[in-house]
Amino acid sequence: MASITGLMEQRYATTKVILKQKLSVINNIALTNDILTLTNSTRSFILVTAHFLNTANNCTPEHEMVTLTARRMYQAHTADYIKECFENITDEFTIEKDCILSITTDGGANMVAAVKKFLEDGKRIPCMAHLLNLIVDGATRDNAPVLQIANRVKAIVTYFKQSVNAMDDLRAEQEGQKKEGEVLTLIQSVSTRWNSCLDMLERFNTLSAIVAKILATRRNAPDMITSSELSVIRDLIILLTPFKQATEEISGDQYVTSSLAIPIANLLQKGLEEVKPFTEFGVAVQKSLLNLVIAKLNHRDIYILL
Template sequence: MNERGFLGVTAHFLQNEEMCMFYLATRALNERHTAEYISETLLDILDNWNISQSKICAVVTDNASSMLAAIRTSIGEKKHLPCFAHTINLVVGETLKLPSVKTAIFKVREIVHWIKNSVVQPDKLKKIQMQNNIPEGSILKLVADVKTRWNSAFFMLERFLHLRRVISEIVIESVSAPDMPTAVEMETLNQLTALLKPFEYVTREASGQKYVTISKIIPMINCLSTKLNSITPVLPIVKECKEVLLRELTKRYGLIECNDHAAIATLLDPRFKNLHFQDPAACGQAIQKLKSMIYEQQSSPSSEEDASSSVTQEYDFWKYHKELVHGHKKK
């Protein structure tokens, strides 16, 4: 509301086998948000808390180019992990920009704001629901969307579609009411919400604070793509939405299996292991990286063990078998 920029830094760590989170700082950014300025501010916050970079496993940020460059110069590119929820927001955002979709959503948003900003219309909304034998505790209100949270648009559309008959009664009685979406637009929104339902689920699933989420990224992307491909839209515009979603998923998550943080976390999660890896080479690379981490943690091995370890890493007799397993895992 003050039209000022801020940089918030949060620390996540394990203590006594419990996941902990603390806010380290919220700094007002008084200069242009360049990578150098953000980097200096972040390093100053870490210095104030006496946190050495060797203790930092990963840094999670949004996908802004200035943030990416700031982490690359201050902490290191390999320690950066884009925020999963923010990236999903960008993927869905591209779909909501399509002209036909944008027009239909605009009409819904106008009606929602018209009703919510009135003193009379919310009472009518409640009264009509009660006349339809809806109990007092089950009366529903309309939901307004927030620009930076795509799932708020999903909730707005879902609630609007659920109450569309009630809303129609209110709109048709007022000459000042905005235009209702047409029948085609209504069906477009209906099919679109079905298409976006899996995205809403993964957004909530990835927003946990007291349970591990990084190991779910690769499995969720795989399940998300599978779920999308199983949905068959009827309207051409919704078919285009599906194509955009699949394209954006590939664009933004096509190399997620090559990310050491996500790949190793997935391998170590007993629920997933290597089941959701689509690229055998990326899976093998993550396994070798994990082995190297284990070797580094162990006491110094003998020279013979060193030799056998290096041979094992270079020569993988079972490589073809692993490729077959990955190719036929559905069977």
């Protein structure tokens, strides 16, 4: 009887042959690339995804996306080593360099240099999702009071996550007003995903009245945030929600996203200019976000392949 591992390897080999046959008749391919390091580990993997229009059987072209590989990296992430990885992966799938229209990567100097060595100038497209992440991280990191408020919320969420009784009370307070399945719980943020911090703040804002009531009745519980701090949180939600929406839109895999970059950049800038925060810290974050959007997203030529 074949093992599960053996069956998976057979399936992989078969699927790979089919994919190589499909790619062999594709003349224009766009690649996206990222390097991931496992949490609490030094193991890194290079991920390469291919995007192309499938015109098989003379049908209407359909956009397809396939992940070519998630390959372990065993050396320092130098430009030369990344270039070597690109060459090995494209050779493995018989993808000719002339067929590669672009490679989308983050803005790391090693990645920029690797694409330049592998292809030529003008073939790299900056990853907008990565730029949006840098903008939000930069704007919040530059405002220490905002970070302190976010950390206080995180401490309260941690308290509820570690207290069965507090979590039970949180559910009980809602059950009289909501149907089964509609009861909400607090969301903990993850350091590697700024979106999760926004999710945490949104949910905390929604449940803030109940949370305050529960904390007031418990010993050794963290102090509830003040009303002025809650106003800052509401400013942050208004300011950051468009960035979350933009990230989700630009990360779609069922449609071409590069043409969305310039409209999204313009909409973000215009939207930020029109927002009127209620707190001085909200105004500070707004100013930082605007400056970073202009600095990182206002170079329209970086999205145009010459």
